[in-house]
Amino acid sequence: MPAVTDNGSGPDGSAPDGDAGKARAVPEAAVARLAVYLRVLTTMAEQGAVTVSSEELSAAAGVNSAKLRKDLSYLGSYGVRGVGYEVGVLTEEIERILGLTRQHKVAVAGIGNLGHALANYGGFPGRGFPVAALFDVDPDLIGVPVGGIAVSHLDDIPAVCAERQVSIGVIATPPGAAQVVCDRLVAGGVECILNFAPVVLHAPEHVQVRKVDLAVELQMLSFHVASRDAGNPADGGPVSVTSAGTGVLSRASSNGEVV
Ligand SMILES: NC(=O)c1ccc[n+]([C@@H]2O[C@H](COP(=O)([O-])OP(=O)(O)OC[C@H]3O[C@@H](n4cnc5c(N)ncnc54)[C@H](O)[C@@H]3O)[C@@H](O)[C@H]2O)c1
Numbered sequence: 001m002p003a004v005t006d007n008g009s010g011p012d013g014s015a016p017d018g019d020a021g022k023a024r025a026v027p028e029a030a031v032a033r034l035a036v037y038l039r040v041l042t043t044m045a046e047q048g049a050v051t052v053s054s055e056e057l058s059a060a061a062g063v064n065s066a067k068l069r070k071d072l073s074y075l076g077s078y079g080v081r082g083v084g085y086e087v088g089v090l091t092e093e094i095e096r097i098l099g100l101t102r103q104h105k106v107a108v109a110g111i112g113n114l115g116h117a118l119a120n121y122g123g124f125p126g127r128g129f130p131v132a133a134l135f136d137v138d139p140d141l142i143g144v145p146v147g148g149i150a151v152s153h154l155d156d157i158p159a160v161c162a163e164r165q166v167s168i169g170v171i172a173t174p175p176g177a178a179q180v181v182c183d184r185l186v187a188g189g190v191e192c193i194l195n196f197a198p199v200v201l202h203a204p205e206h207v208q209v210r211k212v213d214l215a216v217e218l219q220m221l222s223f224h225v226a227s228r229d230a231g232n233p234a235d236g237g238p239v240s241v242t243s244a245g246t247g248v249l250s251r252a253s254s255n256g257e258v259v
Helices: 028-046 054-061 065-073 087-097 113-120 154-164 175-187 214-229
Strands: 105-109 131-136 149-153 166-171 192-195 208-211 239-241 249-251
Touching: 028 054, 028 065, 028 087, 054 065, 105 113, 105 154, 105 175, 113 131, 131 154, 149 154, 154 166, 154 175, 166 175, 175 192
Parallel strands: 105 131, 105 166, 131 149, 166 192, 192 208
Antiparallel strands: 239 249
């Protein structure tokens, strides 16, 4: 699987150069767009599409077609002139590169407002992320099913996560509780943590931690409204964050196209 670079810039900025099959680093911004293409392709397949042109796919994904072709070149996928891409093949290639050929079981810790919403959201299992465990400390919640899964106690995080082979932990506790929850998730063998609590977490190097902060997204929007009102749009157009709180910046054209 190609490596992912974390700075949004790939090892080369060139057009597809015929090196299909070679391992290439994938910029993180491209990874975020691949996830968008996958969602669009899944919808197209449900509607019976067999092939898709790069123009159709780029329009549906809100990405300019040159950027789309560049992104798909990381897969070694260049399409067929006059035909485009096979929806099924492209879907499989993107799933492979995103590591979605296996399911990633998810645990949510902190079953308050946010945790309830996440646990009840029906869209995760179909995308390869079944919710397998829920945790809280509130005695009124322990044992109560939320979204079909009984809430377990914080103390049971390591045992339950290990037993259910949870690979992703989502932290939706108050900030003061988040580090303890993180430590227990790590003790339970969790490989990735998505942190909604407004606090910096410390985890071993082998554990991927991503922070989601919707307030940062709002501040980004506020910045651009302020820049526009001052008649000083940043460097040719608004900058948008392509995935919540990742810090992956990309430009949006006036029609909202992610470039
Ligand atoms: N990142 C974002 O964009 C964003 C948006 C909304 C909320 N948040 C954050 O998400 C967190 C949850 O917000 P909320 O509105 O759902 O809060 P909430 O108060 O409704 O829920 C918090 C839950 O965590 C539980 N809890 C407390 N200590 C715990 C512990 N040690 N282990 C397990 N569970 C514990 C509580 O019993 C409660 O059920 C907060 O940190 C909040 O700041 C982030």
